[in-house]
Amino acid sequence: MHVATSLRLAVLAASIAAALPLGAALAQEAAPAKPQQPAKTTELQTVNVTASKRVENMQKVPMALTVLTPDKLEAFGQSGDTVLQLASRAPSVYAETSYGREFPRFYIRGLGNSDFDLNASQPVSMVYDDIVQENPILKGFPLFDLEQVEVLRGPQGTLFGRNSPAGVIKFESRKPSQETSGYARLSYGSLGTANAEAALGGSLGGHWSGRISALAQHRDDWIDNTYTGQKDALGGYDDRAVRLQALYEDGGFSALINGHARWLEGSAMVNRANAIALGGPSFVPGFDRYKVAQDGRNKQHLFSWGSNLHLAWNLGDMTFTSITGLERATTYSLGDVDGGYGAVFHPPMGPGFIPFPVETADALPHDRQLTQEFRLASNGQDKLNWQVGAYWFDEDIAISNFDYATFNNHALDGYAMQTQRTKAWALFGSANYQLADDFELRAGARWSHDSRDFKVDRVLSPIGGGPLQLAAQPHDARWSGDLTGTWTLNPNVNVYARVANGFRAPSVQGRVLFSDFISQAKPETITSYELGVKTTGMDNHVRFNADVYGYTMHNQQLTAVGGDINITRLINAKKTEGYGAEFDLEAYLTPNFVLTAGGSYNFTQLKDPGLAVAVCGSGCTVLDPLNAAGNALIDGNTLPNAPKWIGTLTARYGIPYGDGGEFFVYTDWNYRSEVNFFLYDSAEFKGKPLLEGGVRLGYNWDYGRREVALYGRNITDKRAITGAIDFNNRTAFVNDPRIIGVEFRAEL
Numbered sequence: 001m002h003v004a005t006s007l008r009l010a011v012l013a014a015s016i017a018a019a020l021p022l023g024a025a026l027a028q029e030a031a032p033a034k035p036q037q038p039a040k041t042t043e044l045q046t047v048n049v050t051a052s053k054r055v056e057n058m059q060k061v062p063m064a065l066t067v068l069t070p071d072k073l074e075a076f077g078q079s080g081d082t083v084l085q086l087a088s089r090a091p092s093v094y095a096e097t098s099y100g101r102e103f104p105r106f107y108i109r110g111l112g113n114s115d116f117d118l119n120a121s122q123p124v125s126m127v128y129d130d131i132v133q134e135n136p137i138l139k140g141f142p143l144f145d146l147e148q149v150e151v152l153r154g155p156q157g158t159l160f161g162r163n164s165p166a167g168v169i170k171f172e173s174r175k176p177s178q179e180t181s182g183y184a185r186l187s188y189g190s191l192g193t194a195n196a197e198a199a200l201g202g203s204l205g206g207h208w209s210g211r212i213s214a215l216a217q218h219r220d221d222w223i224d225n226t227y228t229g230q231k232d233a234l235g236g237y238d239d240r241a242v243r244l245q246a247l248y249e250d251g252g253f254s255a256l257i258n259g260h261a262r263w264l265e266g267s268a269m270v271n272r273a274n275a276i277a278l279g280g281p282s283f284v285p286g287f288d289r290y291k292v293a294q295d296g297r298n299k300q301h302l303f304s305w306g307s308n309l310h311l312a313w314n315l316g317d318m319t320f321t322s323i324t325g326l327e328r329a330t331t332y333s334l335g336d337v338d339g340g341y342g343a344v345f346h347p348p349m350g351p352g353f354i355p356f357p358v359e360t361a362d363a364l365p366h367d368r369q370l371t372q373e374f375r376l377a378s379n380g381q382d383k384l385n386w387q388v389g390a391y392w393f394d395e396d397i398a399i400s401n402f403d404y405a406t407f408n409n410h411a412l413d414g415y416a417m418q419t420q421r422t423k424a425w426a427l428f429g430s431a432n433y434q435l436a437d438d439f440e441l442r443a444g445a446r447w448s449h450d451s452r453d454f455k456v457d458r459v460l461s462p463i464g465g466g467p468l469q470l471a472a473q474p475h476d477a478r479w480s481g482d483l484t485g486t487w488t489l490n491p492n493v494n495v496y497a498r499v500a501n502g503f504r505a506p507s508v509q510g511r512v513l514f515s516d517f518i519s520q521a522k523p524e525t526i527t528s529y530e531l532g533v534k535t536t537g538m539d540n541h542v543r544f545n546a547d548v549y550g551y552t553m554h555n556q557q558l559t560a561v562g563g564d565i566n567i568t569r570l571i572n573a574k575k576t577e578g579y580g581a582e583f584d585l586e587a588y589l590t591p592n593f594v595l596t597a598g599g600s601y602n603f604t605q606l607k608d609p610g611l612a613v614a615v616c617g618s619g620c621t622v623l624d625p626l627n628a629a630g631n632a633l634i635d636g637n638t639l640p641n642a643p644k645w646i647g648t649l650t651a652r653y654g655i656p657y658g659d660g661g662e663f664f665v666y667t668d669w670n671y672r673s674e675v676n677f678f679l680y681d682s683a684e685f686k687g688k689p690l691l692e693g694g695v696r697l698g699y700n701w702d703y704g705r706r707e708v709a710l711y712g713r714n715i716t717d718k719r720a721i722t723g724a725i726d727f728n729n730r731t732a733f734v735n736d737p738r739i740i741g742v743e744f745r746a747e748l
Contacts, residue, residue, distance in 0.1 A: 042591040043540045059534045062486045062496035064153040064547045066090040079713035079739035080217045088670040090151045091582035091600035100269045102140045110604035110642030111166035115559035118399045125164035128171045131325035142241045145199040145213035147172040154528050155502030157480025158444030165502035165526040176209040176247040182748045189741020192220030207250045213243045227293040227341045237266025252314030261305035268300040268333045273340030274352030275732035281686040296336025296359035304329035325371040334361035339731045357406040366398040386431040393424040403462040414462035414513045424450040438488045445481035456510035474506035476523045498530040511567045521557040521570035541588040550579035562727040563614030574608040592654045599647040604639040613679045616726040621683035632680035645673040660703040666696040677724045685724045705747040713739045
C-alpha cells in the first residue's frame with residue numbers, strides 16, 4: 001500500500017511537470033521570450049520586504065529581521081519537514097511540537113509558549129499572505145511556492161498588534177503575473193519519503209492573471225510496535241495542500257483572490273515511554289528509534305481551508321488597501337500519551353514503570369476566523385511617509401477533549417467540550433520622517449481591544465468527577481507602539497536604535513477532564529530596546545547585519561505543562577528579563593561560492609520569588625528548591641525551549657560545465673545549545689546541544705532550469721530528545737532519522 005501511494009505521488013508530479021509546457025501554450029497572452037543565456041548572478045541582489053506593510057529594501061528597515069529565500073526553504077524541507085524546518089534557521093528562532101505535523105510552537109528571543117491546548121495563544125504571530133493565523137492548528141500550513149519568509153524579531157505592536165510581543169513570522173506566496181512561469185519538483189527518499197510540488201501561473205486574458213500551486217508529501221510508516229507485533233505501525237503521513245490565486249490589475253486598481261486548503265492523515269506524535277534515563281538528559285541503554293511498545297491507539301487527521309481578498313486603489317498621493325480573510329479548520333489527534341503498555345496494576349507493563357495508562361484525544365470540530373483590515377498609506381513622499389488603519393478580528397472555536405479506557409477495549413470514559421468566541425479590534429498609525437539627509441525618525445501607535453467569551457462543559461469524567469460547567473469572560477484594552485531613529489553613516493551603512501512595546505491578550509484554559517477548574521492569565525506586556533547596524537560592502541558582495549537588544553516583560557503568560565496531572569495551568573510571572581545579540585551574513589566569496597550565516601545569543605531569566613509549579617509525577621531529579629507544598633520555586637530559571645546559542649550556516653559551490661550547465665554542492669547546518677523543556681529545572685527533562693546538517697549534490701543545465709540532485713537530511717543521523725512528557729513517566733519525543741533521496745526539478 002505504501003509503495004502504491006508513493007508511486008501515485010510520482011505519477012502526480014510527472015503529470016504536472018508534463019502539463020507545464022501545455023499550460024504555457026494555452027496562456028492567452030504569450031510571455032516575453034526568456035533569454036537563451038541568462039546572466040549568472042555574481043553579487044547580492046536587493047531584498048525587498050513588507051515588514052512595515054509597504055515594500056522596502058531590507059537594509060533600510062530599522063529592525064532586526066531575517067529573510068529566508070526559496071532555495072533555502074527547498075533545501076530545509078526536502079525530507080518532508082513541516083514549518084518546523086525554520087527552527088534554528090534564523091537568529092533567535094526556535095520551534096518544537098508535541099502534536100506531530102500540526103500545532104507548531106515558535107519561540108523568538110526565548111519567548112514562546114509550550115502549551116499543548118488547542119486554545120493556546122502564542123507570543124510569536126504567524127502571518128500568511130497578510131492574514132494572521134491565530135489558532136495553533138492554522139499555523140502549520142505547509143511551505144511551498146513562496147516568494148520568501150520574513151522573520152521580524154522583537155515586539156510588533158504597531159502594525160501587527162496583539163499576540164506579537166516576541167515577533168512575527170511572515171510568509172509571502174509567489175503572486176500571479178502576466179508572465180507565464182512554473183516549476184515542478186519530485187523527490188523520493190528513504191522511509192518511503194516522497195514529495196511532489198508544482199506551480200503554474202500566467203495570463204488568464206485581459207487584465208487577469210492566475211497561479212495554481214500544489215504540494216503532496218508522503219512517508220511510509222516506519223516505526224514497529226513490538227507490543228502488538230505490527231511492523232511499520234507508526235510514523236507515516238499523507239500531507240497535501242493547494243493554493244489558487246487570481247489577480248486583476250487595471251490602472252490604479254488591483255484585486256488578488258486567494259483560496260487554499262490542506263488535508264493531512266497520519267500519525268500523531270509518537271511518545272516513547274521511559275526513553276529518558278534517570279539522572280540525565282540521555283536515552284536509556286538499548287533505546288531504538290525504530291521501535292515502540294504501545295497498547296494505545298494513534299491517529300491524526302486535519303482539514304483546513306481559507307480564502308482572502310486583497311483590494312488596492314492607487315489614489316495618486318495615497319493608496320487605500322482592504323484585506324479580508326476567512327480561515328477554517330477541523331482536526332482530530334489521538335495518541336498513546338503514556339507511550340507504553342500495561343500498568344503497575346495491570347501487568348505486564350513497559351517499557352519501564354507505567355503507573356497508569358493515558359490514551360487521550362483532542363479535536364477541533366469547529367474553527368472559524370474572520371479578519372478585516374483597512375489601510376490608507378502615502379505613496380513615496382520625499383520626507384514624510386505615513387499610514388493609518390483599522391483592524392477587526394472575529395474567531396469562533398469549539399474544542400473537544402476525549403479520554404479512553406485502554407484496558408476496556410478503548411471505550412470512551414471522558415468527554416468535555418470547550419467553546420470560545422473572541423472579538424478584537426484595533427486602530428493604528430505609523431509615520432517616518434526624514435529630519436535630515438542622514439537621519440530618519442519612525443514612530444507608530446496602536447489601540448487594541450480584545451474580549452473573549454469562554455465556556456466549558458464536562459459531560460463525562462475519567463476520574464469520577466461528574467458533570468461540570470464553567471465560564472470566563474476575559475477582556476483587555478491597551479496601547480502599544482514603537483519609536484526608531486536611523487542614522488545613515490554612508491550609503492552602505494545604517495545604524496538604528498529602536499524602542500518598542502507589545503502585549504499578549506488575556507488567555508483562558510479549560511482542560512477539565514482531570515480537574516475541576518479553569519485557569520486564566522492576565523495580559524503580558526513587553527518593552528524592548530534594540531541597537532543595530534546594517535551594512536553592505538566589497539562591491540555588494542557582502543551583506544552583514546547585527547544587533548543587540550534587551551527587554552523586560554511584565555506578567556508573562558506561562559504554561560505549567562503536566563507535572564502531577566495531564567492538564568495545563570496558566571500562570572503569570574511578575575517579571576522576565578532578556579538580552580542578547582544577533583547577526584546575519586551573506587557573502588559571494590567568489591563568483592561560484594556563496595555563503596550565508598546567522599547566529600544569536602539569548603539570555604532569559606524569570607524574576608518572581610514566589611512563583612512555584614508542580615514538578616514531575618514520573619520520577620526525576622528536580623534541581624530547583626521546593627516550597628512547603630513540594631512545588632518547585634522557579635525564580636531565576638531560564639524560559640522553556642529557549643536556547644542561549646543558535647547558529648546557522650549555508651554554503652553553495654558551483655563548478656560550471658559545458659554550455660549553461662553546472663555541478664554544485666550545497667550544505668546547510670544548524671545548531672542550538674541546551675534547552676529546558678519545562679518551567680522547573682531537572683536533570684532529565686532537557687535537550688542536549690544539537691547540531692544537524694543537510695547536503696545536496698547535483699547537476700543543473702539549461703541555465704539552471706533543469707536540475708537533478710542527491711540529497712541528505714540529518715546526514716550524521718543524529719539522535720536527539722526534542723521534547724518530553726513528565727506526569728506519567730519519562731516520556732520522550734525524538735527527532736527523525738537520516739533521510740537520503742534523489743530529486744528532479746524543472747522550470748518553464
